Amino acid sequence: MxxxxxxxxxxxxxxxxxxxxxxxxxxxxxxxxxxxxxxxxxxxxxxxxxxxxxxxxxxxxxxxxxxxxxxxxxxxxxxxxxxxxxxxxxxxxxxxxxxxxxxxxxxxxxxxxxxxxxxxxxxxxxxxxxxxxxxxxxxxxxxxxxxxxxxxxxxxxxxxxxxxxxxxxxxxxxxxxxxxxxxxxxxxxxxxxFGPAWRVAEPARFAFHEHMPKVSILYAYAGMTADEVQQALDGGARGLVLAGFGQGNASAAIRAALAKAVLSGVPVVRSSRVDEGLVDHEPDDDTHGFIAARALGPPKARILLQLLLANGVTDPVSAQQAFDRR
Structure with a gap:
């Protein structure tokens, strides 16, 4: 060297x-x-x-x-x-x-x-x-x-x-x-x-954008009300990341508000506020159009969703594939 x-x-x-x-x-x-x-x-x-x-x-x-x-x-x-x-x-x-x-x-x-x-x-x-x-x-x-x-x-x-x-x-x-x-x-x-390289000769996965779409993180807590989802949307959020309980959970009212956001064209990622929180894709995600963050915590889930939006990836299936890969 x-x-x-x-x-x-x-x-x-x-x-x-x-x-x-x-x-x-x-x-x-x-x-x-x-x-x-x-x-x-x-x-x-x-x-x-x-x-x-x-x-x-x-x-x-x-x-x-x-x-x-x-x-x-x-x-x-x-x-x-x-x-x-x-x-x-x-x-x-x-x-x-x-x-x-x-x-x-x-x-x-x-x-x-x-x-x-x-x-x-x-x-x-x-x-x-x-x-x-x-x-x-x-x-x-x-x-x-x-x-x-x-x-x-x-x-x-x-x-x-x-x-x-x-x-x-x-x-x-x-x-x-x-x-x-x-x-x-x-x-x-x-x-x-501790193992061989896993991304040998791989090009950049996404183009870099200085001005990326606004994505807000919603931190779940007991008693959280659905108006916080609307406040984030009114603030210009083009995507939402839920820092949810456990495996990306939230109250029924919050999930309903997030599902409504998806119907309006705003992608929603379920992450976890737990430090070592693995969020798997669930059947309800297909029903509501949610994306599971897998092992990404809220800050990284936010960045990946920004990159997806900036690069024109809005389909939940394609977005889920990006969150699944290492």
Whole structure:
């Protein structure tokens, strides 16, 4: 991996954050530039040539369509550059799974694309940023990382974008993969894949659109009333994702309101508010025209429905096929 060229796109987040004290609880994300970050990494003697670009230096709660567009354009340029072997994106952890999944669906799988972040700022006791970064370099520089879609590297684990989700607010082991768990294990000196690549030489599944249709997430709760469905539609939603109870359930009144929305041309996806919630396709889904999110949680289900709508896929059967595949 000595001559491996990896493009590093920096967006900020905790991995570039500082607190001004090793024991202070609060901190400011996005304080370290990509130049300074790579200078620190150079001291580790990583066997790769890292070329950095600063796209933003913000917390990931502020990432949105315009930054996604610029990152996506840059990633496509790197995909076309024969000198580049892999792409890394430093990212805050709060929305890393959404960026990862969006790019997983809209980039080809020819080269590794790896998101990496940290749970502790750079100057905290036990900071995990440098180790995560070194691990991500090893993954992005490995030819066998291609053909797996976009990957997320945290806490010595490699997660597929479709599976990755942030499950804890504290601690360095904050991410888990559902339903598959990690797809590999990595340290600064070793890398092991738990199976063969499953998307070898696959083109982008969807065209990227900066301005995607509005899709709203409705979070189910006891006593929820049907007027919340109408409020989302009145707000301009062209699609709805239900973060339902258990296996994507809701009260009879909510299901009736959602079925009415489908009749008006608004697709509805049933997801679950449960962290490890698998939502299977049911006979009632055929009756009402609902789409089952399978293993996708509400945020990713929203992104996939947006992509389907933006690319003209509105048929429930075709949409269900997109939610079923890995």
């Amino acid at each position: 000595t001559d491996t060229h990896i493009d590093v796109f920096a967006t900020g987040g905790t991995i570039a954050g500082t607190a001004g004290s090793a024991t202070r609880r609060d901190y400011r994300p996005g304080q370290i530039s990509v130049e300074d970050l790579l200078a620190e990494m150079a001291k580790l003697g990583l066997p790769a040539r890292l070329v950095g670009r600063q796209f933003a230096n913000i917390g990931s709660e502020d990432i949105g369509p315009e930054l996604w567009r610029r990152l996506h354009e840059a990633a496509m340029e790197s995909m076309a550059d024969p000198a580049c072997q892999g792409i890394m994106i430093t990212h805050g952890t709060d929305t890393a799974e959404e960026t990862a999944f969006l790019f997983d669906q809209t980039l080809p799988t020819a080269k590794p694309v790896v998101l990496v972040g940290a749970m502790r700022p750079a100057d905290a006791v036990g900071s995990d940023g440098m180790r995560n970064f070194a691990n991500a370099v090893r993954v992005a520089g490995d030819a066998d990382a291609a053909g797996r879609g976009v990957l997320l590297v945290m806490s010595d684990h490699i997660f597929a974008a479709r599976d990755a989700r942030k499950a804890r607010t504290e601690g360095t082991h904050a991410f888990r993969g559902f339903p598959r768990g990690p797809v590999g294990h990595v340290t600064p000196t070793s890398l092991e894949w």
